[in-house]
Amino acid sequence: MAPDHPLNANKARIVMLVRNGVVGDSRVQKSAASAAAAGWDVTLIGRSESGQTETWKIGDADVRLVPVKRGFHAHNSRHGWLRAPLAYPPGPRRAQRERQLRNWRAQIGEAKTRLAVEGHGLGTGAQTVRKLALAPRRAGVKLAGKWIDLRAKESARLTTSRKAMDSWIDRVADRFWISVMGDKVWRRFDPRLWEYETAFGPVLDRLEADLIHANDFEMLGVGARAAMRRRAKGKRCKLVWDAHEFLPGMKPWVKHPRWHKAQIAHERDYASSADGVVTVSEPIAKLLKDSHGLAELPTVVMNAPDVAASKRPGPSPSIREACGLGPEVPLIVYSGAISIQRGLGDMIEALPQLHGVHCALVVGKPEGDLAVELAARAAELGVSGRLHILPYVEYWQVVPFLSSADVGLIPIHHFQNHELALITKFFEYAHARLPIVVSDVETMGGMVRMTGQGEVFRAGDPVDLAVAVKRILADPKPYRATLETGLLDEWTWAAQAERLHDMYRNLLSRG
Known part of the structure; x- marks a missing residue:
């Protein structure tokens, strides 16, 4: 873009989103640096692994890494009333009870040791009385231990079962929730996708983007919701979705069987929200157009080197x-x-x-x-x-x-x-x-x-x-x-980035 282009003069703000820590993701770094060099005000938001907000620059683009608090996996966030009624509910209860049992056993051990040490100065009758007095506590702890161990084993069995998701209950449940919720089934299958929303959403709102560039499938929903919030206030905001791969054809990063289904449903849920779509190759562009019913073939921006x-x-x-x-x-x-x-x-x-x-x-x-x-x-x-x-x-x-x-x-x-x-x-x-x-x-x-x-x-x-x-x-x-x-x-990235910048110009010129 020429330095005197009108969209440069008013410094339209572009906010890019990525699920990772930016370092090592060459496509994202090149996109941010080249857009900033072309005259836009660019901020790149990624995930911080340190637990602290981190900032630096790539060329003239600002980078901001935001902590993302990770919660329960979806398959461990609900009680298994039917599958394992004796299992502990999700949360810290199991660990608390196991710590409590260890404490009780330590107390019984101390009492037995004290009795052995002090018993030498007592008569036989006194020793017997003290042993009998300790017996109910020992029996209670032993019984509690069996109960806690049983529930802990049931909890472990439930976790293993939910990771496999291969029982008839799971198959019926999957079909039920997909039929009832459709593409919104991701909200049940992988609610952890909301964790990016709660972390990145407030930052996005403060930045007041004119255009949001969402990299890959996990950022698509975050970008779409932020764009909708801007438009609801009567402000301009365009959404570009950068599909780095064809999601149904990828080898899942997470082994849990519901994860891939959730990501595919999430992508379908928000694909129509994008004002422009870019991807990395012609074959993927054709598959995206067909699978999401896109009005136009996505623009191909190959991840070529920045020579x-x-x-x-x-x-x-x-x-x-x-x-x-x-x-x-x-x-x-x-x-x-x-x-x-x-x-x-x-x-x-x-x-x-x-x-x-x-x-x-x-x-x-x-x-x-x-x-x-x-x-x-x-x-x-x-x-x-x-x-x-x-x-x-x-x-x-x-x-x-x-x-x-x-x-x-x-x-x-x-x-x-x-x-x-x-x-x-x-x-x-x-x-x-x-x-x-x-x-x-x-x-x-x-x-x-x-x-x-x-x-x-x-x-x-x-x-x-x-x-x-x-x-x-x-x-x-x-x-x-x-x-x-x-x-x-x-x-070369220069040749490829110009295609991306043309999309930015066209979308922003529409107001």
Whole structure:
């Protein structure tokens, strides 16, 4: 947007929402920074993990992290009168009774010890009397203990049952509530979605946004309700929904069976509230239009790298230096979120077949459980010396950081969302001039076959993955050459952000 655009002059306020702590979410950071650079007054609201409000800036955009108080899981927030009538009700009652029982037992233990110590100076009759006097207390505590243990076991059984949600009662209940409540069933299946409302809603109202940009499905309802409140006061407020993935096709983050149903219903409940919809790929755009009956095809804003930011002056970190490797050592890299369905285990299994090749994982939690498991498996296979687990760098540093590697890996497994998207690391590898080894998922596999920028292997097959890596390492020049043909011109954040900014302008110009 030109600096003298009328919407710049009056500094229309854009408030962006995201469920996470912002750091590590490159799409959200780039959206905020580029919108602020284009002249809007931008505030990005995310979730604080510290329990305190945190503030900083990304370029000219303000970032504000707000504490979100987490309550009961939906499946543990109601009493199981029919399923487990003896179970304790939700809340602290069970823990209180168990603490009370431990206290009683400690008191009985003290009384028995005192009797043993003092009994030496008493006659047999006196000892008998004191033992008899203690007997009712001992019997009472023993009986109470059996009762409390029984109720605690019933509570544990109820919790396990509700996590599984596989009984006939659960199936009937699900059908009943879906038929009665329709898309509003999320309010019963996952009322924790309201926790974002109670945390972010008051902050949003104070900011008086002209446009709210809600990132992903959990923020859609928060943004829609805030926009409605602004309009109810006679104020202008537009809502942009940024769908990062196709929700029905994702692997659920939460294992509880009702969670995914709740998120899908919540998204359907508020999708029609959006004045504009953007997403990350053409296939997802078509699915969103069809599944939500949208009047227009969502605008595609691919999560391409911010090439201009990558050229900031000053030293840039190097992945080879971080791994302590010279230029002659073959180095393959995976950069991104860490999860089993992303095929990271397959990478470790392939290493024994790639003699002398080192592998770097650049992930958000290098000390997390899965990273530790992957390192342990590498040790079992005798390749731990060739595995390097590194933390994220700043989003603008990713491309230069990766550029000294030899191959970029995308070994994701077959899930619907994996089939649909051109994900962030695809573009980052391309701008780092890395040949790509990708699994045979539909969109990315098809793109690599079309462009010739890498090799495609069978998802979940470490042997085929190793073959693909070897093929590139044997002669990387043809793969790199395809990336110098103008292919990357459209794969920049500057080009993609202009589509987003055009949507902002069009919506705000309508008043």
